[in-house]
Amino acid sequence: MRVALFASCLVDLFRPNAGFATVSLLENAGCIVDVPPEQTCCGQPAYNNGDKDNARDIAKQVINEFSDYEYIIVPSSSCAGMMIKHYPQLFEDNAEWYKKATDFSAHCYDLVTFLHDILKITSVPVTYQGNITYHDSCSSLRETRVKDKTRHLLACNEKINLLELGNPEACCGFGGTFCVKYPEISESMVNDKIADIEATGADTVVSGDMGCLLNIAGRLKRLNKPIKVFHIAEVLAGMTGIAAIGDADDTKKSEPSS
């Protein structure tokens, strides 16, 4: 089956490896992956700051670029939530575009949902071994609702020992531009998250949203904590051979990834 990948701006710019890991997971399951070139961002920064006009422009461009695809895969719950739930809302007073947006959103999947519900994968080439903990992004809990699906996928490989957070429903304090508008509040929230992560005893924290990952990694590294941070696609695809998010590049010492 042919699928289109919407990489999301943060994966594109900060963590290409998570993009390639997504491609690898999809190809392993027999998909042919296209990456339409005219993609930038899903428009959340504008939308969440009240700038509906610009959010609409960006949404139109995404919809146009991806309209021919049956399956559009996004390795991020918050971008998937934007495309699935909020694109139609953006066009509530424009019948033509409302229809386009709802048609489009019916074809959008966050990576976990697609792997779990459509590809129904039951084994993953996990090479990662050890104790991980999982941070559920708020959009993965309340928009794409993939909490259990994520657990099922991670359980496909018994080498992974998942240690659950004590307070898995709590936000990490990223919130897009929230974290730079209110850096002190964001810091307090991510501190709570890090205390929770540390209490599990895990050596690695994994999540499905780059925003949360940058936020958590950023604070962990500032505090000189040795805990590693990876995107779930990297863990599932067995592509954790490169430096973890926010860590120095020590690839020369470790096995190169596929």
Added chain:
Amino acid sequence: MKSKSHAFKQQAADALVNVSLQKALLNAKDGFIVKRKKAMDELPEFERLRTKAIEIKEHTLSHLDQYLEYFEQQVIKSGGTVHWASTTTQAQQIIVELCKQANARTVTKGKSMVGEEAAINDALEAAGFEAIETDLGEYIIQLANEPPSHIIAPAIHKSKQEIADLFKDHHKKYNFNSKLETIPEIVNEAREVLREKFINADVGITGANFLVAETGSTLIVTNEGNGDLTATLPKTHIVISSIEKVVPTLEDTSVLLRLLARSATGQEITSYTTFFNGPKRNSDIDGPENFHVVLLDNGRSNMLQNENHEMLKCIHCGACLNHCPVYSAIGGHAYGWVYPGPMGSVLTPIMQGLDEAKDLPFASTFCGRCEEVCPLSIPLPKLLRQHRNHIHHDKLNTSRSRLGLALWAFVASRPALYRPLSNSFIRALGWLGKKSGRFSWLPFASAWTQSKDLPAPAAQSFMSAWTQQQAKKKSSENE
């Protein structure tokens, strides 16, 4: 109380470094969440009740004028009077006038958030009455001269020690001098002081959780029983409430009550649920001689017609505050007015003006937990987003953030421009951060780097690496 919401940013920053506040917040934090969860786990019909409650509220709000009139008729039938206040000033005037008619000196008050909204205490004091809060939490913050920091637990920000110190200062005049160390000691002393006030009060003012149209009753739930004494001992009982609190029938009320107690404190039912039905009848052993209900509008009938109407379903349970990570980090006072947390960030801009409270709608990560726990499923993030839309539309946000947004959007909506720009940006950043894997300082990202490192990007973006890889593949296929 005068709004200080315009100073939210500073107040939030101050709250985060306020050691005793942080300690109190930490103590309170999980208690509410754990108790609510337990109560919900024991209520398999929660979703059914929630659906029913939403139906009741939506039905009532769409016939609000009729139910209010019905309520008024029933109050009159039972011997009471209903007063309509469209503004908080009118509510103040009505209540001051009623206290004058009662020749009052001392006025006791049960907890009422609408009373806070209308700043009734200020008005009473300005008119020369002694107004005493009788709910322990409200009493404490009245002594401290502070607004409530939570809609159901107004003094939740205060530590035991702070309360003991307050009592020491303020109870000297009643000859209480013992050192208070335990909570029961604190409660007992408050009781003794308040007992005197209850007996001497000429007017008692309570709020209302619901107004029952079919019976003309007003209803309060408390855990202290103070509301009953406030309402029944004085000669005049005044209920202050707002128009959206009316519910058609007793049966409807019971649905809402079941959700309210569990959502608020995790109790199956609050300790005291009291109905007030007009003045004392001949057969009653106690009760007031005069019964008045003051119904405040304060913009609510406008809300009914506009995009904010869903907020009128709120039953003031406080669950959205308890589950809000921002509220848990900074407490209620930072929000600057009567209502804090998510529901406050929706209501304050409506009642105090968007410009005054423009920072509140942005004090949310849109994590969505408030909507998830709200017993009426009020879409709080959506309502906050609507405020953000207006703030942007009316150009109330800073020119710096508008410019940043405009520049970013200009580039992001033009892939042909975005690609080369982002590529060179990433290449430079990736190269600079290659060695350590992160930045501890960056000139354009100080708001981030003040507390977090910024993970360095790879030197090549995904899109550019992908294009290169595909080109390579193609050329090797062609060879």
